[in-house]
Amino acid sequence: MLQKTNGAGAALRAIDEAARKNARLADKRSFPIFPGVVLALTALVAFLVVYPLLRMVVRGAQETGGSGLIELVNEPWFPGLLRDSIGVTLLASVCAVIVATLLAWINERTDATLGSIGGVLPLIPLFLPSVAMAIGWVMLAAPKTGFLNGLMPWVPEASQLNIYSVPGLVFVYTLTLVPYAYLPISAAFRTIDLSREEAARVNGAGNVRVFFNIALRSVAPAVAGAFVVVAIVAFALYSVPVVIATRADIDIISVRLVRAVTQEYPADLDTALGLSLFMFVALVLLWVAQQRVLSGGRFTRVGERTEGASRTRLGGWKWLARAAVIGYVLASSALPVLALILVSFQTYWNPSILGADYTLANYASVLGNRVAQRSLLNSLLLGLLVGIATIISGIAVLLFREATKNRFLSAVVDGVAKVAGIVSSTVLGVAFILAFAGPPFSLGSTVWILVIAYLVVFLPHAVINLESSRAQIHTSLTEAAEVNGATLWRTLRSVVLPLMIPGIFATWALLFVLMTGELSLAVLLSTPRTPVVGLQLRDYWEQGSFTNVAVLSVLMTVIAAVVVGILLWAGRPRHARRN
């Protein structure tokens, strides 16, 4: 019996071993060159990030040296630059986190929620190029000439809205940053343990106490993490301050850095390199802070959630809460786009909506300009093609991490794919000029320098978004595939990737908007031979041609809306297709 049992056991073990061997062979047969391809890709991305940064650091050390950095710090404008940059970053980050927390709480935890639409509304600004939003707000709230001021002629000049001010700049920063904080905070609200809120209510706690003592404390780690993420984005932001801060005499590092390279003759490389190093160190410190917050936070998980618990009832405040959500969408998207549309049809920017002369000539002028035409076409192509290339790279990273058992390699691939996320695109742009524009690569004035820069800069966005899309696929599905004998590759191919399609297309849409609306890389790396919308927009802005700026912004927004619509439609879930 024992022998029999042992024999059966041995047979089973042999079958099991054979099955595993077959599975391993099948794995290898499915994608024999895949790990090599991913590792080669990783090495390439590492080179494309590390080499330019090294060139920048070495050149910075050679040209400015320690004394150069001391000279930079001793520049009369440097204290003001630090004060303005850090002040605006902190203020805007705090405001963005507060607004995002309130919006997330309203949508996820109260009866004022607008359902699935409410969850998407705060993300709409992500799909509007930030430079268009900033220019739209200039047209709304510039002193004397802003439409909102034009609608309130009785308000004394000194009390008018003034976008060219610290509050104005912080306001537009906040609108831009809210989605970055909203995503992690709303996710945390979705997963918190609701029973504690129920218990507090049963014990007589009001909504305010429940919010501050239970809900807010439960998502505190996510709020802290979001604050650091938002601070990283704010510190590196270029498109908003270049439009508003320059005119408001607010000195922002990213703007001064780009100006040192692109506006001054001879180019002030000492200042550019010194500021790049400073920004790089600051962003690395913020990234370290984020890692500490994430590793120190205790997050509740889906499994811990108490289903069936009721949402917080806001009573009459429900309508105010809903108005706040809609107000945010109006302020971040609808109003600035409306202002852009109005100015795009005016003969010259006129705050009097009824008194202005309207014309189609501005559209004829922009669409008749060959460089503007090419900039629109190039941006469209780059957004779509580099977007899909970035997504394919991101999927490769994701699949490799799932397939490999080597934790070290997995961490290296992951780290390399995300490293550009902690380097500002402005800094990377300067580093790319130093590394690749001249010999031996001679990529300056070619489209390839833009292609490489976009791929490197936006790969972290792709990987992080794809990760969250992957995380939404429950392990029970992949386990079921494995139980039914599917190999790992087959599971990934047949189960994981198809279920990720909505996430993949949504990420593609996001990358498209980010790439077409990107300004600092466009200004630094694009030339009239390879124009993109960002460069043309900056050129029109520099020319003071506000009507053309408005036309191009409207066209950019329309193209982005159409492409995003098509991509989201193409990637909609299967059940939505049937409906």
Add this chain to the structure above:
Amino acid sequence: MHNPRRKMITAMAAMGIVGTLALSGCADTGTGTPAGDADVAAPQGFDAIVEAAKQEGQVTVYTSIGNEAVRNALVDGFQNEYPEIVVDMIRLDSGPLTARVASEMEAGSPTADVMQLVDNVLYDDNPEWFRQITPDVVPNVANWPDRFIASEKTYIHQQANEFIVAYNTDQAEDVPATWEELATWDKLGDALMANPNSSASFMGWAMFIRDKFGDELLTKFADNVGGMFESSATAAQQVAAGEVPVVFPSVKELTTAAVSQGAPVERQSTDPVIGTSHIWAMPDSKGGSPNAGALFLNFMMSKEAAQITCMAGDNFPVAYDDIPDCPIVPEGLALVADYFPDLTDEVRAEINDALGL
């Protein structure tokens, strides 16, 4: 049969193929080594240049001309004569344009075949970057006064523009007619002044003020003015829109369009008169379209172009004294270009000190 994975892979593959083709197309317009080559022998004689330019089929022009109607009229005038050649005209303020050309040249990937700035600092610093303007390549240079041709023949002044004060008539009146009075004008707190660091021509204006009145007047301007602007074109548009009541120093051509569209804008001439000029050159575009560039410059030095850019008297042509309503540049008009030989880092620092910058 519904198969999302296959659809996705098909879509990505299609995008990949289209992408490769499309990016190759993009790259055609942006390779670092354009079709021609510097070693190729230049065509002999102007007729040969015209034929070679038609073969090139396009020309890239960098300019700081602020008036869109003038830019369009120049392109139209050139294309009437040479319909086979497409003109890509890129407009930027002179300061950023100078920086862009310098960075392109240093990277070995120049874009412009012909260009115009309002100062000659870049040209004088790097004469090796520019081709000589000689009668065999640009025949109209034979009509040009010597004063307006660089000694190394690497650039020419095509017209002069007087520095003026631009103001919105709804928001300002009785604007002073001298720089001295302007510096102490009680409404100067509402005005914006050009930051001399944003463009060499504004630095030239500051040198002129310093030369005539000393550092004290610069300091008075800095103490009394409401703020500074970086872009003269943007500042002019802000005056037209009523956002800023007064800006200086500006040039008439930046507000000509706004005036013709009915914007409440006026221009005040200011004594002593100082002007800037449009200065044209031919960068060595390493085979881009050098012949089309020469052809365009020859057109810019024609009577037709002088008539277009003079804008019915807003600017002064430096040649052709028989164009109606376009008086030629006055003999004694001071130009900022005359001051640039004295522009050193030390002078720049002293002016910044006087202005508190």
